[in-house]
Amino acid sequence: MGIDSEHSKQKYKKLEVLAQTNLKITDLMKTEPNRIDNFVMREGPLRADFSKQRVCERTLNALKEYAASCGLEEYRAKLFSGEKINNSEGRAVLHMALRGVGGSKGVQEDVKAMRHRMKVFSNKIRSDGKYKAIVHIGIGGSDLGPRLVADAFSANAEMKLDLRFAENIDGASINDALDGLSPESTLIIVVSKSFTTQETRMNAEAAYNWLETDLGTNAGENFIAVTANRQGAIDFMIPDEQIFDFWDWVGGRYSVWSSVGLSLQIAFGPSLFDEFLKGASKMDLHFRDQPLHENLPVLMAIVGVWNRNFLNYSSLAVIPYSRNIRKFSAFLQQLEMESNGKYINREGAPAGITCPIIWGDEGTNGQHAFFQWLHQGTPGAPVDFIAVLKDSSGRPEHHAALLANCFAQSEALMVGKSTDQVLKEMGGGDNISAIARQKTFPGNRPSTTITLDDLTPFSLGHLIALYEHKVFVQGVMWNVNSFDQWGVELGKILASKILIEMQTGTKGKHDISTSKLIELFINSTKES
Numbered sequence: 001m002g003i004d005s006e007h008s009k010q011k012y013k014k015l016e017v018l019a020q021t022n023l024k025i026t027d028l029m030k031t032e033p034n035r036i037d038n039f040v041m042r043e044g045p046l047r048a049d050f051s052k053q054r055v056c057e058r059t060l061n062a063l064k065e066y067a068a069s070c071g072l073e074e075y076r077a078k079l080f081s082g083e084k085i086n087n088s089e090g091r092a093v094l095h096m097a098l099r100g101v102g103g104s105k106g107v108q109e110d111v112k113a114m115r116h117r118m119k120v121f122s123n124k125i126r127s128d129g130k131y132k133a134i135v136h137i138g139i140g141g142s143d144l145g146p147r148l149v150a151d152a153f154s155a156n157a158e159m160k161l162d163l164r165f166a167e168n169i170d171g172a173s174i175n176d177a178l179d180g181l182s183p184e185s186t187l188i189i190v191v192s193k194s195f196t197t198q199e200t201r202m203n204a205e206a207a208y209n210w211l212e213t214d215l216g217t218n219a220g221e222n223f224i225a226v227t228a229n230r231q232g233a234i235d236f237m238i239p240d241e242q243i244f245d246f247w248d249w250v251g252g253r254y255s256v257w258s259s260v261g262l263s264l265q266i267a268f269g270p271s272l273f274d275e276f277l278k279g280a281s282k283m284d285l286h287f288r289d290q291p292l293h294e295n296l297p298v299l300m301a302i303v304g305v306w307n308r309n310f311l312n313y314s315s316l317a318v319i320p321y322s323r324n325i326r327k328f329s330a331f332l333q334q335l336e337m338e339s340n341g342k343y344i345n346r347e348g349a350p351a352g353i354t355c356p357i358i359w360g361d362e363g364t365n366g367q368h369a370f371f372q373w374l375h376q377g378t379p380g381a382p383v384d385f386i387a388v389l390k391d392s393s394g395r396p397e398h399h400a401a402l403l404a405n406c407f408a409q410s411e412a413l414m415v416g417k418s419t420d421q422v423l424k425e426m427g428g429g430d431n432i433s434a435i436a437r438q439k440t441f442p443g444n445r446p447s448t449t450i451t452l453d454d455l456t457p458f459s460l461g462h463l464i465a466l467y468e469h470k471v472f473v474q475g476v477m478w479n480v481n482s483f484d485q486w487g488v489e490l491g492k493i494l495a496s497k498i499l500i501e502m503q504t505g506t507k508g509k510h511d512i513s514t515s516k517l518i519e520l521f522i523n524s525t526k527e528s
């Protein structure tokens with residue numbers, strides 16, 4: 001729950017009362033004649049339809065009032081002006097500045113200089129012809145964004161170089177990435193904001209050794225680092241001039257817009273990347289300048305808060321009906337859950353109910369896996385359907401079928417199918433009512449449908465920025481710091497300790513289960 005003012009508490013209580021009325025979405029469709037206007041927003045190439053959500057106009061207004069009572073306007077101003085709203089790390093949050101919006105003059109100049117350097121470098125690599133492949137090494141925010149964008153860009157352009165990714169510490173990840181490549185014509189780009197991440201450092205070392213076996217002392221020429229910790233990269237023996245910086249005010253999960261996107265620029269060309277930034281900046285301007293009640297990220301955020309805090313849904317399924325953005329749900333898992341998956345608020349007190357589980361897979365594949373649960377499981381989950389209107393596969397008949405499935409699923413979730421209807425269809429037979437009930441769809445399950453006119457770098461930038469700002473708004477409403485991630489630290493520390501014990505055979509202090517697992521591993525290495 002948001003800030004602890006009496007005013008805000010009253011607004012929250014009003015919403016709790018409103019949530020007690022069990023509304024039927026299909027009724028709202030009939031009783032609210034302006035629903036298609038009030039619950040649908042278009043911004044640039046993106047249209048978001050919230051009319052299939054289980055929320056009426058009155059509640060929507062109450063949610064807007066609640067969001068305002070949480071100090072959203074003030075927080076939004078602080079965000080764009082570069083105030084240090086990441087209070088646990090004392091950092092500003094300015095990924096929008098990478099798209100030219102917000103931040104001081106100095107910040108904008110740094111960004112411009114970096115973008116220029118990236119462009120010059122990318123154009124040189126593209127025209128040189130020395131490199132045939134790029135291996136992008138990084139994990140979390142240093143991987144998910146670039147991977148998603150690479151797939152999406154390939155809907156618009158041919159990759160000039162073979163772009164591969166290695167993220168996992170599992171040796172199979174770097175093996176797969178390097179498989180069949182020649183060291184001489186491969187550029188390794190190591191991306192790590194902190195330059196301390198175990199997975200990335202281990203994969204970088206493996207890649208360097210692979211280069212070195214072939215290129216000897218020249219191996220370093222094929223090695224680039226992208227980081228906010230220049231000294232860390234220098235200590236890793238990467239020459240100063242081969243390091244691309246970004247800044248501590250860019251969160252890892254918000255970093256694809258920075259030099260973290262270098263491999264994308266090289267593979268697809270700087271102009272596509274520019275379009276991507278422009279698409280995001282259009283959403284930034286909309287979010288910054290529009291009043292709260294006409295603001296798309298705000299609308300999306302309050303609907304999410306309604307589903308989570310008042311209708312008690314613990315997860316949100318995100319289903320892109322577009323193969324080129326099939327990694328969107330994985331990307332959003334980090335964006336949303338690392339940002340707002342917090343049980344303690346900004347002041348150190350319990351935060352109450354916050355971020356739902358984000359999950360999903362591409363449509364139509366998910367229909368043949370977990371959609372059973374979405375339609376008939378208890379309690380199901382709200383869904384964000386994402387569809388692209390224009391075909392990019394060159395197979396229009398497939399595309400029409402893809403979109404028909406997308407539209408049908410949201411309709412089916414909403415309308416359901418009554419037992420009476422099933423009984424009528426069945427006609428008669430043994431045990432008929434038990435079977436009819438199993439074939440019944442409860443319906444009234446909420447969803448949002450987002451359509452992009454076309455999948456372009458611009459529209460993709462627009463879409464990602466929409467979710468980024470939604471996460472910001474929800475963070476304000478839940479009063480959590482959306483820009484730190486302390487929850488990932490404990491496991492990292494324990495893994496380092498356990499690794500030493502596994503390598504040296506020394507016995508650390510653990511519970512009986514963990515001790516046994518370590519022992520099992522040590523014994524397995526003795527057997528082999």
Ligand code: F6P
Nearest residue numbers: 140141142192193194197252488
């Ligand atoms: O462990 C979580 C995390 O810190 C993410 O926030 C981040 O995106 C990822 O690890 C990778 O971190 P880095 O870019 O510093 O290697």
